[in-house]
Amino acid sequence: MARAIIVVIDSFGIGYSPDAVDFGDVGANTLANLSRAYFEETGKRIDLPNLSALGLIKACQQASNQEFPYQGQEPSKGAYGFAQEISTGKDTPSGHWEMAGVPVLFDWGYFTNKDNSFPKSLTDSINQATGFEGMLGNCHASGTEILNRLGEEHIKIGLPICYTSADSVFQIAAHEEHFGLDNLYKYCETVRELLGDLNIGRVIARPFVGDNADNFTRTGNRRDYSVLPPAPTVLDKISTAGTHVISVGKIADIFAHQGIDEKTKATGLDALFDATLNHINTAQDNSLIFTNLVNFDQDFGHRRDAVGYARELEALDLRIPELLGALSDDDVLFLTADHGCDPTWPGTEHTREYVPIIAYHNKIDSVNLGNRTTFADLGQSIAELFNVEAMDYGTSFLPELFKK
Structure with missing residues (x-):
């Protein structure tokens, strides 16, 4: 029976979304702008051949309608597209809950005063x-x-x-x-x-x-x-139905430990990646492995370190063949993000952006998934993959992955 692996490249936006004007983020593009900054500072083009082959660069170009300095190739395997957030915020829970089929359509509470912030x-x-x-x-x-x-x-x-x-x-x-x-x-x-x-x-x-x-x-x-998501997520549904849901990194915390059957903590890109590979190599059939690569956000996005972000992406790209090589024929891999955090953007906060949607299995050709109107398309695809009741939001792209 199928296994799914979701890897969230935390903060990896690929172009400001249509409602970015409401957030002051028109012009933000985490991937394109950090690539330019990296080129300007080092004279080198960012080198992401494996992610490029999966369609990452093409998805960014489609989302932002612009070219930028990169080193890579045209898509040759895997499905690629870009997704827009419909949740009201550009924060971590909103992004993750929406990708799990439950967008945040209410307004969060905020501490808006810069000083003496708490009542x-x-x-x-x-x-x-x-x-x-x-x-x-x-x-x-x-x-x-x-x-x-x-x-x-x-x-x-x-x-x-x-x-x-x-x-x-x-x-x-x-x-x-x-x-x-x-x-x-x-x-x-x-x-x-x-x-x-x-x-x-x-x-x-x-x-x-x-x-x-x-x-x-x-x-x-x-x-x-x-706090708890406002409704059961796809994790709750598949876990209740018997799928073994494994959290790597901070996923369990984000979902208030709901719909999670096993938790693994790790620190740093390599440790998180290694933990993910270990679960792929040992997890039973009918499992979901859900990983968040937090360091892109906390160490480089928020710190406005474009060069460091670019080098971390190159380090991730080098390990993509390990990830693909560990998959069995029934496994499906999904790469995405929860929001943007453009390291060239003013301030230190997240940015309202499209995120990449990349999917791969061992028998897939290159497929263009286009513009996905909500992150919840991923959750709906997971629901279909594990044969549970459909989510209230999102459109599954699973049929696109298994075209004959």
């Missing part, structure tokens, strides 16, 4: 419930900047660093040794409970290590505390 009533409740006399931060910030600014003070006085962003998040950074990982998780769980009706999508534990601002580094022990 006093909330911070008072948090302090009382946790026993701390206060918190550091209480502002909009990027994860690396706030560690450089407040990490040493945090170690000295012991207060957690709390901050937010343009996303619907409450983030807490704390030193793994001085504050303690278990204490950080407990603090986050308390905050999650106290957010109540504010409709904040995630509380994120951001542990770090290091001695001073010069060497503070976030660790792989991040944990996301998400």
Whole structure:
């Protein structure tokens, strides 16, 4: 029976979407713009031959109607297209839930004030419930900047660093040794409970290590505390029907551990990729392996490191043959993304973009899937593949993958 592998290249947008004007993102294009920046800084064209063969470059050109510096080839195998998000936000839960067949059609709650971001009533409740006399931060910030600014003070006085962003998040950074990982998780769980009706999508534990601002580094022990999706996702449906659903990376956290049967954590592109390969080599028939490659987003997109992003893409491309070679004849691989995060774009936030839809099995020729009007087309395809009740949103492209 079929197995499916979904690999989310976190933040890998391929051109601003029609509603990008509502988000201030007209002109954003994560792949094209980082390719130009890489060429301008290094004099080299980004080299993605394996992803190009699967149709990635062609999908980006179709989504954005533009050429850009790249090194690759025309599509020769696999199905390729580009998908538009219909969820109201450009955040991680919205993107993942929509690709699992449940778009977010309500408005998230946000902390919009750049300073003193959290209401006093909330911070008072948090302090009382946790026993701390206060918190550091209480502002909009990027994860690396706030560690450089407040990490040493945090170690000295012991207060957690709390901050937010343009996303619907409450983030807490704390030193793994001085504050303690278990204490950080407990603090986050308390905050999650106290957010109540504010409709904040995630509380994120951001542990770090290091001695001073010069060497503070976030660790792989991040944990996301998400609210539940507003309806059962395709993961819930296939898991209930007997499919073994495996999470690699932060997938389980994003789905509030619903519809997940097995979880594997890993840190870094190679470790996440290796964990995915290990599951492909060992998972039973009738399994879904769902991986998020978070480093593209957190290490390069948000940090506006176009060259680093390009090199990480080249590193991923080099490993694509391993992934394809591990597939059995009944396996179907899907590569996609959850939103954009153009490293050349002003600020440090996500960008509203189309995402790639790439699908592959061992007997497929090159197929152009074109413009998919919602990420939920992937969830609908998964529902059809595993023969469960159709989702309320999306159109399956599975028939396109198995044309005779």
